[in-house]
Amino acid sequence: ADDLTLQLKWVTQAQFGGYYVALDKGFYEEEGLNVTIKPGGPDIAPVQVLLGGGADVMVDWLPSALAAREKGAPIVNIAQPFAKSGLMLTCLKEHGINKPEDFPGHTLGTWFFGNEIPLLSWMGKLGYATDGSDGGVTIQKINFNVDPLLQKQVECATTMTYNEYWQVIDAGLMPDDLVVFKYEDEGISTLEDGLYTTEENLADAEMQDKLVRFVRASMKGWKYAEAHSDEAAEIVLENDQTGAQTEKHQKRMMGEIAKLTAGSNGALDEAAFKRSADITMEGGMITKAPEGAWTHEITDKALN
Amino acid sequence: MTLPPVISAKNLSLTFETNDGPVHALKDVSLDIEKGDFVSFIGPSGCGKTTFLRCMADLEQPTGGSITVNCVSAADARMARAYGYVFQAAGLYPWRTIGGNIRLPLEIMGYSKADQAARVARVLELVELSGFEKKFPWQLSGGMQQRASIARALAFDADILLMDEPFGALDEIVRDHLNEQLLRLWARTEKTIAFVTHSIPEAVYLSTKIVVMSPRPGRITDVIESSLPKERPLEIRETPEFLEIAHRVREGLRAGHGDD
Amino acid sequence: MTLPPVISAKNLSLTFETNDGPVHALKDVSLDIEKGDFVSFIGPSGCGKTTFLRCMADLEQPTGGSITVNCVSAADARMARAYGYVFQAAGLYPWRTIGGNIRLPLEIMGYSKADQAARVARVLELVELSGFEKKFPWQLSGGMQQRASIARALAFDADILLMDEPFGALDEIVRDHLNEQLLRLWARTEKTIAFVTHSIPEAVYLSTKIVVMSPRPGRITDVIESSLPKERPLEIRETPEFLEIAHRVREGLRAGHGDD
Amino acid sequence: MMWMIFAIAAWAFGWWINMRLARGRPVRWRSLAAPIVFGVTLIAIWEGVVRGLEISPVLLPAPSAIAVRFGASLDILWVDFVQTVLKGALSGYVIGCGAAFLIAVAVDRFPFLQRGLLPVGNFVAALPIIGMAPILVMWFGFDWQSKAAVVVVMVFFPMLVNTVQGLQATDTMQRDLMRTYGASYWVTLFKLRLPAAMPFVFNGLKIGTTLALIGAIVAEFFGSPIRGMGFRISTSVGQLALDLVWAEIVVAAIAGSAFYGAMALIERRITFWHPSQRN
Amino acid sequence: MKQSFAPVLTVVGLLLVVWYAAAIWLNADWTYDKAKRSGEIVTTTSLIKDTWAQDKPKLPAPHQVAAEIWRTTVEKKITSKRSLIYHSWITLSATLLGFGLGTVLGTLLAVGIVYNRTMDMSVMPWVIASQTIPILAIAPMIIVVLNAVGISGLLPKAMIGMYLSFFPIVVGMVKGLRSPDQMQLDQMRTWHASASQTFWRLRLPASMPYLFTSLKIAMAASLVGAIIGELPTGAVAGLGARLLAGSYYGQTIQIWSALLMAAALAAVLVGIIGMVQRITLKRMGMAQ
C-alpha cells in the first residue's frame, strides 16, 4: 500500500471524524493507502509540517492557508469537506448584549492566528473601532477555551458550534443565558476545514493519484460519519491517545459537525471561496486576490 | 590571695570518629592556667595541641571531662568574647583587604569607626605591615598573611589570647621582634596567654609555664615552671638558667617521642 | 672539570602590578646553583624568596633578566619534570586521602600501580605518617599536613628539589629528624636542592651555600659558602665553625632588615 | 551551490579570525570582537544555507529578510519590548530572586524549614511553567502582572538552590573564626556567609536572567493584551510571518544578553576575589 | 530522612489550609452566579460545599485533585491511555534522555570554554543568547525539522529538554572548573600534568559542588523541556499533552493533577540527585 500522512489542524476530536472513520473502517485500505493521521495542536502550524515534509496533506482553514500562500508557501486546496462555517460569537446575556448594535463599550474575546480577521472585518462593517476607544469595542486575544468568558474577563468569546459552545453549556449555563452570533448568519463566514497539499505534490502524477484515492476514501468516511454519528464519535475516542476526551462531548460534537459537512461532496464551492478570500483581504491578512490557491483536479477525478 | 584559675581543664578527653576508627586526640588532660600566666604548649606534630586550644575556645566539644574559662563554661566565655584566637593557618577572608580583615572583629564588637582605624594602624605597625592595609590576602607572602592574622587577634581587647603557632612562618628577626612585642604587651596588659609553638627557645623565652605533650593519645607529660624573671631582654637566651630550662624541655619532648 | 650550573639566574627582576601600584618582588637577582648544591634562601618575610623559587619553577614569568634550569629555559625544565616542589602551604587536595595526594604526581607521571604503592609507603614512613594513608587532609594536624606535602614532592625522582619552608610547622625533634633524612637523601642521590627557611641553624646545618636576601625590592645581599664537611652529624651544630657561619648569616640578615 | 560554498568559507574565515584574536593579549576590544565575529560567522552561514538549499521562508527566513523586517517594525518591537521585558520580566525577576534569596536565608537559618520547606519548596518550584502559566494568567489577569508571576515561579528555584548551597560554602576555619568572636547569627551571615555565598548567588542570578525572559514571553502565549513579544510571536507563527517572529527573537536575544552581561559585570565587581574571577 | 517527616507534614498541612481557603475565595464568584441564575440563596455551608465540589473550578480543592490522581493512577491499568502513570512514564523518558544529553553537551561546552580561549571569548555570549530564544516559539520548528529528517518520537522532545538543561550546566561548570585556586593549579604545573590530567584530577573534583547544584536545576529544566516538546508533537501523550488537553476543555482538575504529577516527578528526580550528591561528597571526604 502507498504511505500517506495527514496533518490535522487540531487535537484528535470529532471535528476530524471522517478521517478516523475512513481509517477505522478500512476505506483507505480499500484504496490501497496506508494513512497516518497526525493530530495537531495550538503550537502546530500544519503548513510548516507540510512544507517540512512531515505530511503530504493537511487540514487547514482557508484564511490561514491563503495567508501562508501569500507568504511563499505553495499550497493548494484540493478538497473542501466542510460546506459551512461553525464559528460564532457567544455572549453572556447578563452583560446586556442582544444584537450587534449593543457591542460598543464591550470586550470581545477572539482567537488570533487569523481567526480574528472575520471579526475585525465585521466590526469594520458595523463601523466600530477595535482599539478600545469610545464608541468602539475592545478586542482581547483569548486562548482556545472558554474560561475567559466564564470568568468574565471578556463579555463575548469566539466559540465553535460543535465544541466551545457546549463547554459553556457544560459549565452550567443555560442556552437562555447566552446570545450567539453565527458568522454564517452575519455574512462573515469563511471556509473552514479543507484539505491542502503542495504544488509540488500536485505536479507529481504518482502523488496525484494517491491524493485522488485519499480524497475519495475521506469523503466516504465523512458521509459515513454523517450517517452514523455516534459510532463515528466512538471511533474518534478510540483514536484519542491523550485519553482526555469524553464520550458525551464527542457524540454531541459529531452531531454538530455533521451539520457542517452536510451538502458537501468534497468539491470546493467557488462562490464560497471568493467570499472567504474577500473577507480575508478586507481584514488585511492578504494583500491581493489569490491565484491558483485551489483546484478541482483531484475532486473531479475522485468523484468519478 | 589565690584567684581561681582562668582556664581549668579536668580529665579532658577528645576522640574523633573517623572513617577508619576513632582517633584519641586528647586523653585525661588536666591543667590549670592562672590569671596572667603565659603558658606554652610544645609537643610533637599531631599530639593534640591544636585540639586542646580549640577546646578552650569552645570550637571543639570534649568527649570527656570538663573545661572552664573565666570560671564559666567555654561556650559562655566565647560568647563573652573572652579571648582572641590566632589560627595555625592565616585564614584571612579573601574578599576583604588586609585592613578590612583586621577591622572585622572590631566591627563585630562595635568599636567606633575612629577607634577601628587607630587600632588597625597600631597593630599593622606592630607586625610591620604598615603600607599593606589596602592589599588583598592573595597579594601577600605567606609570612605576611600570618602576621596579618596575628594583628587581627591583637586588635581588640580580650583578656585571654590563644595562639596556635603564630610565628611559625616568620624569619628569626621578625620573630624576635614579635616575641619582644608580645612579651611587652603581656606585661603591660596582664593578659593570660596560651601559646602553641615548636621552638624550644621561643617557649622558654616567652613562658611562665611550659606544657610538654606527647602523642597518641595526646596527654601532658610534663609541666615546667619557668624561673626566669618577668623582665626578659633577648640576651637572656644565653644565660645558663635559660639553657637549663631549655634542656629540660628538650628532654621532656624526647621522652614523649615514642618512635625515636 | 666545571659542569655548567644547574640553575642560573641573570639580572632577574619581577614586578607585580597591584590595585595600588607596582610591587617590586625581585630586582636584578643573579645567582648560579651548581649540580649537587644545597642552597638555602633566608631573608625577611616578604623579601621575594617564594617569588624567586617560583621563577625557577616557571610558575612566575620574570619581567626582566633570564633564568635557565638544566641549561634550558625554566619552562622546558618544568616540562621535563626536572624538579619537585614543596609549597609554603600544604595545599593538599581535600577530596583525596593522604595516600591519594601523594600518589597524585605518580599517577600523572605514569608510574606503575605497584611502584606507586611502594613509593607512597616509603615516603610516608620517611615523614612518619605511616598509618595515616587513608585519612583525609582535614583529619590531620597542621604539621602532619605539611609533612604529607613534603612526602608528595619526594615520592618521584626529580634531580632538583625546590622547597619553600617545608619544615616551618614542625616541632624541633621531627624537624631534626627530617633534616637528617633530607641530608642523607641529598648525599645519596646527588640532588640539587633550593631550600627556603627562616631558621638560621637549619640553613647552616643543611646548606653548602646560604643566600641572604633583603626586601623591597627583593635582592641578594650575601652569598655564604659553607665550609662544613659533607658528613654532618647533628652535633656539628655546637662546633665553633658552625656558630661562626650562623653568626655571619645573622649579621647579613640584620643588615638587610631596613627598619631595625 | 555558490551559497553553500559561501557558508563554508564564512565558517572557516570566522574561526581563523577568532583564533588570531584569542592568541593576542586579552584587551577589552578583543573580548568584544570575538563574540561578534562568531555571531557574524553564524549569520553568514545561516544566510548561505537558507539560500543555498532554497529553504522556504515559511520554515526559516534568511537573516537578511529578518533584518529588513526588523528595520520596518521598530515601533511594534519597541511596544512589545516595553510590555514584556520592562513590565513583565524585570519586575518578576526582582520579586522572584528577592523572595528566593530571603527564603534561602530563612531555610538556612531554621533547620525546621530546611527540612520542611525545602522539599516542599522544591516541589512547588518544580511545577512546570507550561502548566503554571495558564493558571497564573487565570488568577492574575491578562496584563503584565501574570507574566511577572510566571517569572517569579521560574527564577525562584535556581536562585533558591544556589543561595542555599552558597550559604553552606564556608570552610571550617572561616566559621570558627566567627565563633571565636562570639559573633551572632546575623553578624556571621553578613560578614562571612553572604560574601562567601556570592559566587553561587550570582550563578542563580545569571541563570535567572534568561529564565525571566523566556518565562515572560512564554506566559504571553497563554493570554495577553494585544501587544507583547510572546503575543506577537504566537500570532505571527499562526500567520507564518516568521520574519517578524525572528525579529522578536532577535530583540529577546539582545535584551537577554544585555541583561546577563549586566549581571556578569556586577558579579565581576562583587566577587573579584574568587579564583574564577582573578587574572 | 526521618527527621524531615514532622516538618514536611507541618508545612504541607499549612499549605493545604491555605489551598482550601483559596479555593473558596477563587470559586465563590461562580457559586454566587449560579445561585443568582437559579434564585437560590447561598449560605456559608453551601458556599463551602459548592466551592469545593465544582466541576470546572478556578482552583480545584485538594481532595478533588487527589481523587482525580487516585482515579487515574491506581484505578487504571498503567498501559491505559487514561493512566497518569502511563503519561508520566512517557514524559519521564524524554526528561531523562534530555537531561543526559544536556549534561553531556553542557559539560563539553564548559570544558571547551575553560580550556580554549577562542571558545571562551566567542561562544559564551551566544550560549546565553540561545537561552533567551523563547523555546515555545521554536520548539514546533525544531520538531518539524527533525520530523522532516526522519527523527520523531522520543528524541525531538529530549532535544528540547537538552536545550533547556545544558545552560545551567555550562554556567555552573565553567565556574566550578575554574574554582581551583592558584596553588592547586601551580602544583599541577610543577608536575607538568597534561590538560586532561589536570581536568580529571583537579578541575573536575573541585567542581563537584557546583556540578550538583547545576544538575538539580538542569533536571527541573529538562522536565519543562520535555513537557514543552510534547505540545507540538500533536498533544499525543505525556503529561504535557494532558495539561494541554485539560486546558482546551477547561478541565482544571485534570490540569492540576497532571501538574502535581509533573512536580512530583521533578521532586523525585531532584531528590535522587541530592542523594547522589551526599554520597559522592561524602566519599570524596568533602562533607565534613
Ligand SMILES: Nc1ncnc2c1ncn2[C@@H]1O[C@H](COP(=O)(O)OP(=O)(O)OP(=O)(O)O)[C@@H](O)[C@H]1O
Ligand atoms: N577533624 C578531625 N577529624 C579526625 N581527626 C582529627 C581531626 N582534627 C585532628 N585530628 C587528629 O587529632 C590528632 C591531634 O591533632 P591536633 O591538630 O590537635 O595536633 P597538633 O598537636 O596541633 O599538631 P601540629 O603541631 O602538627 O599542628 C591528630 O592525630 C589528628 O590526626
Ligand SMILES: Nc1ncnc2c1ncn2[C@@H]1O[C@H](COP(=O)(O)OP(=O)(O)OP(=O)(O)O)[C@@H](O)[C@H]1O
Ligand atoms: N600575586 C601577587 N600579587 C601582588 N603582589 C605579590 C603577589 N605575590 C607576592 N607579592 C608580593 O611580592 C613580595 C614578595 O613575596 P614572596 O611571597 O616572594 O615573599 P617571601 O620572601 O616568600 O615571604 P615569606 O617568607 O613571608 O613567605 C611581597 O611583598 C608580596 O606582597
Ligand SMILES: Cc1ncc(C[n+]2csc(CCO)c2C)c(N)n1
Ligand atoms: C492555528 C490555529 N489553531 C487553532 C485554530 C482554531 N481552531 C480550529 S479547529 C478548533 C477546534 C475547535 O474546537 C480550533 C480552536 C485556528 N483557527 N488556527
Ligand SMILES: [Mg+2]
Ligand atoms: Mg596544630
Ligand SMILES: [Mg+2]
Ligand atoms: Mg614565601
